[in-house]
Amino acid sequence: MTNENQAVLDVQKIRKTYGRVEALREIDLRVAAGEFLTLLGASGSGKTTLLRIIAGFETPDSGRVSIRGADMTWASAAERQIGMVFQNYALFPHLTVLENVMFPLEMRRITRRAAADRARAALDSVHLGVFGDRYPRQLSGGQQQRVALARAIVFEPSLLLLDEPFSALDRRLRESMQQEVKQLQSSLGLTTIFITHDQEEALVMSDRIAVIGGGAIRQIGTPAEIYYHPNSISVATFVGESNIFEGAPKGRSFYAASGAHFSLAAPTDCNRMLIRPEAITLSRASVPADPREANVFAAQVLDRSFVGGFTVYRVRLAQGDEVSVRAIAREDAIFQPGETLQLTVAPADCRPLTDRSAA
Numbered sequence: 001m002t003n004e005n006q007a008v009l010d011v012q013k014i015r016k017t018y019g020r021v022e023a024l025r026e027i028d029l030r031v032a033a034g035e036f037l038t039l040l041g042a043s044g045s046g047k048t049t050l051l052r053i054i055a056g057f058e059t060p061d062s063g064r065v066s067i068r069g070a071d072m073t074w075a076s077a078a079e080r081q082i083g084m085v086f087q088n089y090a091l092f093p094h095l096t097v098l099e100n101v102m103f104p105l106e107m108r109r110i111t112r113r114a115a116a117d118r119a120r121a122a123l124d125s126v127h128l129g130v131f132g133d134r135y136p137r138q139l140s141g142g143q144q145q146r147v148a149l150a151r152a153i154v155f156e157p158s159l160l161l162l163d164e165p166f167s168a169l170d171r172r173l174r175e176s177m178q179q180e181v182k183q184l185q186s187s188l189g190l191t192t193i194f195i196t197h198d199q200e201e202a203l204v205m206s207d208r209i210a211v212i213g214g215g216a217i218r219q220i221g222t223p224a225e226i227y228y229h230p231n232s233i234s235v236a237t238f239v240g241e242s243n244i245f246e247g248a249p250k251g252r253s254f255y256a257a258s259g260a261h262f263s264l265a266a267p268t269d270c271n272r273m274l275i276r277p278e279a280i281t282l283s284r285a286s287v288p289a290d291p292r293e294a295n296v297f298a299a300q301v302l303d304r305s306f307v308g309g310f311t312v313y314r315v316r317l318a319q320g321d322e323v324s325v326r327a328i329a330r331e332d333a334i335f336q337p338g339e340t341l342q343l344t345v346a347p348a349d350c351r352p353l354t355d356r357s358a359a
């Protein structure tokens with residue numbers, strides 16, 4: 001198989017407008033076989049529109065959708081062989097759990113007996129083998145969502161689309177469902193597109209994340225690339241907590257507008273810089289440090305919030321910048337508002353933001 005053929009989904013130059021709203025500007029996206037790709041974006045960013053175009057519920061103004069190399073832009077949803085799971089389960093209430101899962105197979109004219117066997121196997125894979133005779137109303141929300149998942153995978157779809165499937169579940173259940181879906185997806189090698197506005201969920205689940213904003217893909221990459229090397233302020237602030245500095249670069253130095261000077265790991269010409277709150281260390285001792293290994297500042301604690309395993313401090317550098325710091329909570333190192341501390345951050349953790357256009 002050539003590299004060309006390895007993309008299960010190939011979306012090219014997709015545009016979609018609703019009246020004067022440009023829901024999608026020009027989307028290009030390729031998803032490889034077995035890949036778990038997340039579309040992450042705020043409400044109204046265009047995620048659902050893109051998913052609906054991929055699924056065949058909506059047609060684009062221009063552009064092309066190919067699945068396994070075949071042009072599907074104008075094909076019906078049924079022709080695309082796509083499994084879908086939505087936020088609101090969408091099970092048939094008058095059918096049993098087993099009948100719900102058999103449904104897509106019967107639509108494909110598979111005999112009742114073979115359909116029942118495959119549906120039982122799909123229910124086993126989501127640990128609901130014993131619930132086949134129940135009706136959806138007799139199941140919990142999490143169980144109903146697992147039935148919806150079994151129904152989406154039972155016909156071995158080329159592509160699985162998951163549209164905010166966990167958002168109606170409570171936090172605990174959501175986390176265990178995330179693990180379960182991820183395991184099932186990778187063990188079956190299912191090519192999957194997942195929609196969420198929850199950045200933590202995106203980081204946990206995905207092989208790659210496409211961050212969508214204003215109908216365009218702002219950045220696409222692995223969770224670590226997106227988290228550690230966001231290309232813009234919008235991506236940096238959407239994924240994780242961030243301290244953003246504006247200023248002037250000079251070789252391996254960055255001068256914040258306040259005058260605070262930071263050494264960088266490599267030269268840059270970017271005029272914005274990101275420091276993640278957990279990359280910063282606060283300490284009472286003042287330790288002399290080599291500027292090539294640590295940027296050192298005096299900082300005063302403004303306030304703090306205790307969040308269980310860690311504490312978030314807001315501090316002000318002597319130069320005036322306000323900075324958020326996330327420290328592992330240790331009972332013997334709780335800093336008080338008003339205290340002046342030493343703040344250190346490694347040059348490698350001072351990250352230039354490369355894309356100045358998409359602030």
Ligand SMILES: Nc1ncnc2c1ncn2[C@@H]1O[C@H](COP(=O)(O)OP(=O)(O)OP(=O)(O)O)[C@@H](O)[C@H]1O
Nearest residue numbers: 018021023041042043044045046047048049050197
């Ligand atoms: N049928 C429609 N008619 C008019 N405008 C629409 C329609 N569907 C979507 N839009 C607009 O297109 C833009 C993108 O909407 P979309 O539903 O794709 O966003 P989203 O990222 O999925 O948001 P959410 O997370 O809230 O579902 C929004 O401005 C929305 O108001």
